[in-house]
Amino acid sequence: MVSPIPPAVAAHVPTGVLVDGQWRPAHSGRTFPVADPATTEVLFEVADGDEQDARDALDAADRAFAEYRTTAPRVRSDLLRAVFDTLVAHTDDIARIVTAEGGKPLAESRAEVLYAAEYVRWYSEQAVRLDGLARRAPAGTHHQLVLRRPVGPAYLITPWNFPIAMIARKVAPALAAGCTAVVKPAQLTPLTTNYVAEIIRAELEARGLPTGAINVVPSSSARTVSGPLLSDPRLRKLSFTGSTEVGRALLKQAADNVLRTSMELGGNAPFLVFADADIDAAVTGAVAAKMRNAGQTCVAANRFLVAEQVAEEFTAKLTAAFAQLVVGHGADAGVTVGPLIEQAAVEHVGELVGEAVDGGATVRIGGDPVDRPGYFYAPTVLGGVAPDARVVTEEIFGPVAPVVSFGDEAQAVALANASPFGLVAYAYTRDVSRALRLAESIDAGMVGINRGMVSDATAPFGGVKQSGLGREGGEAGIEEYLESVYVAL
Structure with missing residues (x-):
């Protein structure tokens, strides 16, 4: 180093x-x-x-x-x-x-x-x-x-x-x-x-x-x-x-x-993936939206809401993408995921993951702190997460991606809006009409359509609700x- x-x-x-x-x-x-x-x-x-x-x-x-x-x-x-x-x-x-x-x-x-x-x-x-x-x-x-x-x-x-x-x-x-x-x-x-x-x-x-x-x-x-x-x-x-x-x-x-x-x-950003989405593009966007600063951002994707028809495909590809991430000191060459900011953050993330697993979620990758000096937690994908799990309802502020499946668009919007927070939301779909409906119906101050980053110095940044x-x-x-x-x- x-x-x-x-x-x-x-x-x-x-x-x-x-x-x-x-x-x-x-x-x-x-x-x-x-x-x-x-x-x-x-x-x-x-x-x-x-x-x-x-x-x-x-x-x-x-x-x-x-x-x-x-x-x-x-x-x-x-x-x-x-x-x-x-x-x-x-x-x-x-x-x-x-x-x-x-x-x-x-x-x-x-x-x-x-x-x-x-x-x-x-x-x-x-x-x-x-x-x-x-x-x-x-x-x-x-x-x-x-x-x-x-x-x-x-x-x-x-x-x-x-x-x-x-x-x-x-x-x-x-x-x-x-x-x-x-x-x-x-x-x-x-x-x-x-x-x-x-x-x-x-x-x-x-x-x-x-x-x-x-x-x-x-x-x-x-x-x-x-x-x-x-x-x-x-x-x-x-x-x-x-x-x-x-x-x-x-x-x-x-x-x-x-x-x-x-x-x-605070935020609790939903990341919606519909059955007609380009799944590979959605995975790329998901990594960008979730893993910047090891998930420690207010605009980090917190809840991955995925159409049940493509939930397994998306989860498997997201797991493969997380497997390519390199954890280490940010000053070292090739590192893509740094530490959490303090030990309390590691403990909080571990608590959320543990509760989700106890509630029936499956760890697809990660799920534990990294055994090395510093405050590291492994990039983690959770499949089959219950919509009311704390890892879904609370802001994670860590490198954990919980996947929740939905049936139709109405349920997806209901899940997305089932939060007192409304900073940003992300959605992947090829349907332009649906994209416009989502932009109008999701309670968020910012909406990213088919992109995993929305921040821009020339655009208004902020949220609604809490x-x-x-x-x-x-x-x-x-x-x-x-x-x-x-x-x-």
């Missing part, structure tokens, strides 16, 4: 709290460890921010907002374009950091860096396209103007599973709109966030813009940081990606100050950071 982070890259990874353009230790002086999930070895000690660090960061963001909100759209656009160029130029370096702290294979990490960069490029272009309105009122008594202005300082909470994509998807539209930000990275993966924040900070400084436009508070306690920020009336926006349970708690806190909120929460509120990406993403002001004259 090669070193997860080359020394030349490690030397440029900030480990402190970023406040008003300065990296410094936490106010308390405390730190917390960041470990490689493939080896459990500690990579860095990172500043453990507390209430005072959070307040300092919001102070800086509030001061910076007074100036940054007035910067010309072209200036904000050029800032983000420069950040895009730097991200692309340092793709390999950043990918090493993503793999080291998160575990995913380097090929996936490189793809994530480029995906993140596309958000930055897209919002660099949107910064100069924030349209308002000017018209004569229908009654003819006055003129109507609608102005767009930034909502204010934003608190952005990012998850561990896509550390660079999520900071890009939140910070880029915020800066494009003229907002300033306080970022709380996930405790498990703060290194990537810090590295990217330094790129942004350096560009702000080089252009004479307020460096307090971007602030970062790593912490081992999200509540410690979130509490003082959400209770402060100067904060005007909250964006969170994470579990529905935590999202509910944050929404309750945000209600007191009536904050603008964006919530990308999968969240608001959208990120596309034109809709920047709207979350803008107010409309009506002027009558």
Whole structure:
């Protein structure tokens, strides 16, 4: 195995709290460890921010907002374009950091860096396209103007599973709109966030813009940081990606100050395969939808709902495809499946699989942790799974594909919608009319037809029901950071 982070890259990874353009230790002086999930070895000690660090960061963001909100759209656009160029130029370096702290294979990490960069490029272009309105009122008594202005300082909470994509998807539209930000990275993966924040900070400084436009508070306690920020009336926006349970708690806190909120929460994605589908294409799509980041994604296919006529064929071919996957350290050549993020994740996946088997499911491949250092679970296919098994009704967040058979289209849709979540759904069919019916009848914010990946920086990303509120990406993403002001004259 090669070193997860080359020394030349490690030397440029900030480990402190970023406040008003300065990296410094936490106010308390405390730190917390960041470990490689493939080896459990500690990579860095990172500043453990507390209430005072959070307040300092919001102070800086509030001061910076007074100036940054007035910067010309072209200036904000050029800032983000420069950040895009730097991200692309340092793709390999950043990918090493993503793999080291998160575990995913380097090929996936490189793809994530480029995906993140596309958000930055897209919002660099949107910064100069924030349209308002000017018209004569229908009654003819006055003129109507609608102005767009930034909502204010934003608190952005990012998850561990896509550390660079999520900071890009939140910070880029915020800066494009003229907002300033306080970022709380996930405790498990703060290194990537810090590295990217330094790129942004350096560009702000080089252009004479307020460096307090971007602030970062790593912490081992999200509540410690979130509490003082959400209770402060100067904060005007909250964006969170994470579990529905935590999202509910944050929404309750945000209600007191009536904050603008964006919530990308849990998922339980159905993957439907109809009898007329191209089964080989469906299997390829299934591997893509299930196994990215070892199944640790909110858009991972969680429930494989397959027409009973082709259930055995699909299950057998999916099992053969899983047999070709290579488990190991993400920095090693040829590895396609990395570790889970922590031991608790391994135990949770094992519990779900065990319960499914006790309920009559058959293990077609895998079904156990991998006997090696780190937090590994074998890619697993389960056949004959009951629709009410916990491995079907709960988000797995691991490399397990449970297959449930259905009879007709109506039953398939009913099974797909039998969940409080509705982030994304996938469906494979050659019938165009059926594809359109599914797009209209499945309760999900995103639907992939004959494809196993839907995420795109230029399209709105988000869910319905308990999968969240608001959208990120596309034109809709920047709207979350803008107010409309009506002027009558």
